[in-house]
Amino acid sequence: MLIDPQTTRGADLYQYMVRLIGPRPIAWISTRSVEGVSNLAPYSFFNGVTSRPPSLVFSSVRKPDGGLKDSLTNIVATGEFVVNVVPYSLAESMVATSRDWEAEIDEFEMCGIEATPSARVAPLRVARSPAAFECRLMQVVEVGSGPGAASLVIGEIVAIAIDDSVLGADNFPDPAALDLIGRMGGNTYARTTDRFDLERPS
Numbered sequence: 697m698l699i700d701p702q703t704t705r706g707a708d709l710y711q712y713m714v715r716l717i718g719p720r721p722i723a724w725i726s727t728r729s730v731e732g733v734s735n736l737a738p739y740s741f742f743n744g745v746t747s748r749p750p751s752l753v754f755s756s757v758r759k760p761d762g763g764l765k766d767s768l769t770n771i772v773a774t775g776e777f778v779v780n781v782v783p784y785s786l787a788e789s790m791v792a793t794s795r796d797w798e799a800e801i802d803e804f805e806m807c808g809i810e811a812t813p814s815a816r817v818a819p820l821r822v823a824r825s826p827a828a829f830e831c832r833l834m835q836v837v838e839v840g841s842g843p844g845a846a847s848l849v850i851g852e853i854v855a856i857a858i859d860d861s862v863l864g865a866d867n868f869p870d871p872a873a874l875d876l877i878g879r880m881g882g883n884t885y886a887r888t889t890d891r892f893d894l895e896r897p898s
């Protein structure tokens with residue numbers, strides 16, 4: 697089977713991509729609107745960029761009507777956002793925040809998710825997330841135009857809040873203690889309980 701993007705519907709291309717690019721890390725992104733309303737939503741077209749400058753990237757795809765998602769609107773308006781990591785224990789809460797609520801709705805309140813202040817940016821973070829990257833907007837790169845187009849948001853990490861309980865003997869975050877999940881296609885997620893180590897060639 698060979699998929700030709702030129703002759704394949706966008707919705708089908710999306711399915712091929714989300715099922716084949718996986719499992720993907722999930723950025724549970726908290727922002728605050730100019731009016732001060734908190735927003736929280738998951739994004740799995742997400743990854744780190746580099747550590748100098750410490751930076752990460754996620755992709756906000758336009759809504760079916762071509763409109764911008766609230767997270768992107770808030771980030772462009774305020775220049776700040778927080779990426780909360782998602783452990784298995786918060787999977788259901790994370791998915792609950794993916795509903796397309798009105799911009800006036802605070803997902804922390806609506807979904808009963810405890811918030812706590814961030815150290816260096818105004819958006820609150822998820823209190824029970826074991827780690828959060830506090831970010832300032834560096835750049836938005838537009839990819840395409842109209843419905844299905846995306847904005848790649850590149851953020852500089854200005855602080856990383858880590859719960860001491862997930863630190864290992866080497867004082868770095870321990871994968872077992874983090875118990876993070878990843879997104880696969882459709883409604884399928886992956887746990888990270890089946891791990892293995894591999895030496896890199898020197």
Ligand SMILES: Cc1cc2nc3c(=O)[nH]c(=O)nc-3n(C[C@H](O)[C@H](O)[C@H](O)COP(=O)(O)O)c2cc1C
Pocket residue numbers: 722735736737738739740741742755756757758764765766767768790791793794795796797879
């Ligand atoms: C696990 C998961 C991952 C998601 N990843 C993305 C993504 O990478 N890009 C995107 O535009 N939407 C993604 N979504 C959909 C958004 O979460 C959804 O459109 C949400 O309503 C956006 O909220 P906002 O308008 O408050 O930003 C994802 C949803 C789920 C459940």
